[in-house]
Amino acid sequence: MKKLAVIGAGSMAEALISGIVENKLLSGKQIWVTNRSNEERLQQLNEQYGVSTSYNWEEILNDTDLIVLAMKPKDVASAVEQCKHFLTKEMLIVSVLAGVSIESIEILAEKSLAIVRAMPNTSATIGKSATALAANENVSSSQTKLVKTLFETVGLTTFVKEEQLDAVTGLSGSGPAYIYYLVEAMEKSAVEIGLERELAKQLIVQTLLGAADMLSKTTKKPEQLRREVTSPGGTTEAGIKVLETHGVQKAFINCIQEATAQSKRMGESLTAELTISKG
Numbered sequence: 202m203k204k205l206a207v208i209g210a211g212s213m214a215e216a217l218i219s220g221i222v223e224n225k226l227l228s229g230k231q232i233w234v235t236n237r238s239n240e241e242r243l244q245q246l247n248e249q250y251g252v253s254t255s256y257n258w259e260e261i262l263n264d265t266d267l268i269v270l271a272m273k274p275k276d277v278a279s280a281v282e283q284c285k286h287f288l289t290k291e292m293l294i295v296s297v298l299a300g301v302s303i304e305s306i307e308i309l310a311e312k313s314l315a316i317v318r319a320m321p322n323t324s325a326t327i328g329k330s331a332t333a334l335a336a337n338e339n340v341s342s343s344q345t346k347l348v349k350t351l352f353e354t355v356g357l358t359t360f361v362k363e364e365q366l367d368a369v370t371g372l373s374g375s376g377p378a379y380i381y382y383l384v385e386a387m388e389k390s391a392v393e394i395g396l397e398r399e400l401a402k403q404l405i406v407q408t409l410l411g412a413a414d415m416l417s418k419t420t421k422k423p424e425q426l427r428r429e430v431t432s433p434g435g436t437t438e439a440g441i442k443v444l445e446t447h448g449v450q451k452a453f454i455n456c457i458q459e460a461t462a463q464s465k466r467m468g469e470s471l472t473a474e475l476t477i478s479k480g
């Protein structure tokens with residue numbers, strides 16, 4: 202890969218750029234970044250990673266092997282409209298947009314393209330993303346290898362069917378937020394039960410790291426690991442009883458289902474808009 206273009210310069214774009222630069226897949230200079238209008242943000246990315254920045258589509262997309270679409274889903278139509286004349290079938294387009302189908306991007310670009318839809322998460326910032334990828338039939342085997350290598354610089358990478366990406370979005374794309382939500386509750390309670398904030402933070406983070414490692418390094422199921430913590434008549438049993446009374450596990454199941462449904466709805470509303478506007 203000689204040149205990469207990143208359209209959109211938010212948190213997901215930065216997570217990918219930092220992984221690529223730190224792993225020396227490309228030098229900062231070989232990465233061209235643009236956004237809608239926030240010049241200060243482009244300047245910041247340039248200073249931090251040495252990336253090239255521009256608002257000139259020809260300069261950004263000319264001779265580019267790979268283009269990452271990293272704007273919000275609501276902005277994809279205007280972004281693709283602006284750059285579609287520079288897109289060719291030889292370029293690999295990688296979209297990280299939640300809910301936006303490969304077909305919608307082709308409809309917006311008004312041509313058949315090599316497209317990979319990706320769903321990473323923000324842990325990409327520290328090389329720990331869980332990323333799922335789905336490619337269309339125009340993606341060559343060398344492009345498949347390239348996109349896999351690219352996302353491996355920011356964590357674990359796996360291929361799925363495109364129709365599974367809404368579920369991936371609801372589970373692991375949004376997943377870090379569910380864990381942070383739990384940590385917020387743990388921190389609030391820690392202060393109330395008499396622990397200093399800093400000490401509580403250390404204990405919580407190590408508890409999460411330890412539990413994650415146990416899940417990854419033992420063959421035991423989560424339920425078994427939970428039972429091993431839960432002594433009969435003990436503290437965990439007393440605590441979990443409260444969670445069960447409040448239906449917390451069911452609430453998490455509903456949360457993931459709703460996030461998945463929202464990803465689907467976002468895709469469907471774009472498809473409906475495209476059907477109306479393009480006839």
Ligand SMILES: NC(=O)C1=CN([C@@H]2O[C@H](COP(=O)(O)OP(=O)(O)OC[C@H]3O[C@@H](n4cnc5c(N)ncnc54)[C@H](OP(=O)(O)O)[C@@H]3O)[C@@H](O)[C@H]2O)C=CC1
Pocket residue numbers: 208209210211212213214235236237238239240242271272273274276279280297298299320321322323374375
């Ligand atoms: N955040 C997350 O946890 C995850 C996000 N995603 C997906 O990643 C995408 C980006 O999310 P995130 O980084 O959080 O978003 P941000 O809001 O942080 O960034 C969006 C960026 O898109 C730019 N942009 C908007 N319109 C255009 C345009 N027409 N042309 C060029 N650039 C444009 C914005 O520029 P400006 O600032 O100038 O307006 C901004 O730089 C979303 O589609 C989301 O679904 C996927 C997985 C996880």
Ligand SMILES: O=C(O)[C@@H]1CCC=N1
Pocket residue numbers: 299370374375
């Ligand atoms: O909330 C969102 O829509 C994006 C997609 C996955 C995580 N954040």
